Amino acid sequence: MTADAEVAAPIAARDLPPILGLWRRFVAQRSAVIGFVIVLFVILVGSVGPAFTPHPFDETDLLNTWSPPSENNMLGTDRLGRDILSRLIVGARTSLVVAVTVLAITLLIGVAVGMAAGYLGGWIDGLLMRTVDVMLAFPAVIVAILVTSVLGSGETTVIISLSIVWWSGVARLTRSLTIVLRQELFIDAAIVSGTPLPLILWRHILPNIFAPILVRTSVGVGFIIMAEATLSFLGLGIQEPQASWGGMIRDGLPMLGADPYLALFGSLALGVTIIGFNLLGDGLRDMLDPRLQGR
């Protein structure tokens, strides 16, 4: 359909380089390693961190609001006197939980729909792709607002909004990959030898398109995190008193002149995390894309 220059060439099963070669190439890209380290760190903080926060993240102290970093509060406090560091840690979990859940949902639905459309073709393809077109044509912010207004704000709503917006892109990509792959000889061989459809999809198509999809989506994590932050910034995101980086930036911005720590540290956390995921994604892509091999 639309020229999608980002579609990586499909990798037929027999052309995957040996794992060692892969790893070496990956490590050779310093940026990818940096990305990997950052992502690992964030995952660690987000999963284990909340159990070890210096203060309860929702504990208020009205006599100690907007204070700069101190012994008691390593990164300072926010509008209600809550510890910024503790909230950043919990925010990591929020971002990760949302991102992973959205990713899981969209991969499931997007890949399934994309494969069906690409493989089966015909009117199924037409119908599914029309649906995808409509979904892609909707401004993401509007979808978020509509969903939030109907369902109320909160983590679940954010996940639903982002999933609705994101899955169609995954479906499109999957479909393109599937279409190209379907024309390969070994698929014909499988069909001729009587392999049932689900098995073809599962055993032959899926493993070969999974790599580029994974690459595309690992870069997508960065964008999902940014989207969640934007929603929280607009006030459509995570419910109080749960912490989210986007929400923290939003709260901290009015005080940027007098007491910038909340906005600053929130932006830092958000920026570094997204950078990490982007670097990792780029690294994965460079590693797996045969067109860029040998340079």
Place this chain on the structure above:
Amino acid sequence: MITRSFIKGFLCTALLAFACSAAAAKTLRVNIQADPAMMDPITYSELVSGRIIENVYEAFTTKTPDGKSVPALALSWEPLQSGYGFRFHLRPGVKFHSGRTFTAKDVKYTFETLLDPTMKAGLGAEYLKNIVGADDVKSGKSKDLKGVTVVDDNTIDVAFTKLDVLFPIYPIYIMDSGIVAEQGPDWMTKVSAGTGPFKFTQWKRGVEVDLTANKDYWDGAPKIDDIRFLIVGDANTALAQYDAGELDFLDVYEPIYQRVLGDARYKDQLLSVPRAQSRYLGMNQKLYAPFKDKRVREAVSLALPRDAMIKGLYGGAAFPLNGVVTPGVGGYDPTLPPMKYDPVMAKKLMADAGYPDGKGLPPIMITCSPEYKDELAYYADQLHKVLGMPVTVNVMERATFIKAMNAGEVAFFPWGWTADYPDGMYYLAQMWYGPSPYNRARYSNPDYDHLIDEAQSTIDVQKRYDLYHQAERVLLDDWAMAPLPIEASLALRKPNVHNISNTPFGFSSFKDTTID
């Protein structure tokens, strides 16, 4: 030779420049938070347009910066001889912006238009509901409002079905009866039809609303030539524009209160007054059983430190409220004792009520619209800390929340009620009176209701205020709600702008404002 002509030239230029600057138009630039929804006094129904309309239209009376009502279009009034009602003596010699003279005919016309079912009338219609014949006009049965009689050009009688002592101070803005014939039904986006110190000139949607001075204003022409209300939605943007000299008078929005208060630069430019908004923590006894016990309600109030809240939650931009009627509003009681913070007593009361350390309390949500999310987080945490109350935060979208509140479906919520005219009755009769649709906590107290009924038929002002005081104490003794600090209304005034004030009801009209 050359020097002399040079000096002459210089002096001429200087004089010219001086004359030019003296003649340069004085424009006051103020910010408003959003587009007004409408520009006419008939459909008028919300705060933003109110700010602008106040400068263009006038009612029988007007508010002074300290909350008193003084004659505007009505010089005086007295009760009618027969039945309920008032005879108003209108100010002579007042002209509309169109040039026509203001007479009693225009008053009757305005009232009838407000009640006309085909006009999308706003708040104004509410105030007229007790006039004789109002129902007939509203239902379309009649076009003539029988209860209003034009006695002569400057005298008008208004008769009621029941006593409405506050009628003279209702903000019912009078419009020019000849304007529709002249300009058509959508006159409001084209011309100005009021008697006020400023005329409406244009409205660039999303950008600004412009007014220009009414040189024939009955109280003297304004000292400034134009007003531009610039629409700025974002708090920081507005402040930055003020700093950059693009605004002369700044309505400070809530998100940057702390920033403005903490900045020494603004100290001499700051105007801070308590809003005319009675704030409270509503506890619906019908929806949450423990609230039925007075001790629980008192414990909730005692667990909240108002001083820390003023300092922490509002950054100092708040005033204590110890009752219902707010400062600067008629009937305010300055003798009420301040709200106490006593966590020890609060814990004891809770235990006495059968919930020691909160054990046995069913979970409860505290609800409000998104602007108050931080407050909610604070209450939830504080009440849990002190009383062990299992409170969770519930942020609800604004329209949904208001609907739920009106339906009496919200059990626990902070909210406020803003007065439209400077009399405590506005709060007392609407917020806590049994049958009032705005009694959102569904509070019911027959003693209180009787006091309010009595006050509504008391014409003598001081006696009425005494009744207000009594009613307030009934509410407080019964812990009907927990009064919360009133948000301040903050404004910044550039040093070269004078005679401009910030009142509990918003800005005073700009008719006396000057710019150096």
Place this chain on the structure above:
Amino acid sequence: MVVYILKRLIGIVPVLVVTLIVTFGAIRALPGDPVTVMLSDHSANVEMADRLRAEYGLDRPVLQQFVDYSTHALRGQFGFSYRYVHVPVIEVLGTGLVISPLLALAAIFLALPFGIIAGTFAAVHRNQFADTAVIVILVIALSIPDFAIATFLVYLLCIKLGLLPVAGWGSLAQAVLPVAVLAVPSAAYIARLSRTFMLEVLQQDYIRTLRAKGLGERLVIYRHALRNVLIPVLTQAGIIFGGLLSNTFVVETIFNIPGLGRLAIESVFARDYPVAMAVVLLFVLFFVLINLMIDVLYAAIDPRLRARMAAA
């Protein structure tokens, strides 16, 4: 070709119809109706509420409202706004309709040259310091949300240094920051694309041939390689433009610009159904038309695609 275009145009119709239905349904499903929002704190005034509801036709059955709305919309009548009493929807959309596309256009015109040059520069100096530096900047530019970029820029350039006016829309100076903020992520994306394409192109045989023939490196790059990078980048630019159009909201809010993005959000919050619906329909129409144009453009340029389309 013409057949293809016609086919696509016809294909747009179901998209629009579905959008109409979905948007209508979604907005109506929102809790809190326009009357409550209009009356706000006074909404317990049942009489006034009922009257307003009848006036706006909100008391009719939903299906009827949909039919009425659709038939009017087809004729280009989008009704009157609920939020701005007496004002037709077209007028409310008026300024935003011009401003938002203008913003997006300006941003893309800024982003394209910057992006292409940066990307080419990086590709040419691959694996040297310049390349790494550019890549680092790109990654940062793509990772920091636009509201953060905007705020830091405002703080630095307007408040601390006083170089530019803070907000509003009308003068050239006021347009600088919003366009810049919008352009940054797009420029970074274009740079990345350019770099990737340029790397690919530089590997091609014909480039090697040109070099072997003794052609100066600079000519090779700017005359030959760049041409083949421009085309795919420009087609992507169309998509980016579409994306920009739907993402002007944050910039419009921070810089107080009366654009469509901000209007869309505000009207949904205010339950201004007619305006909200009109804006969403417009956005969808824009996007779909832009996609169509891209496809046609691409097909016109790439003969292989043209052949495939002819066969389809």
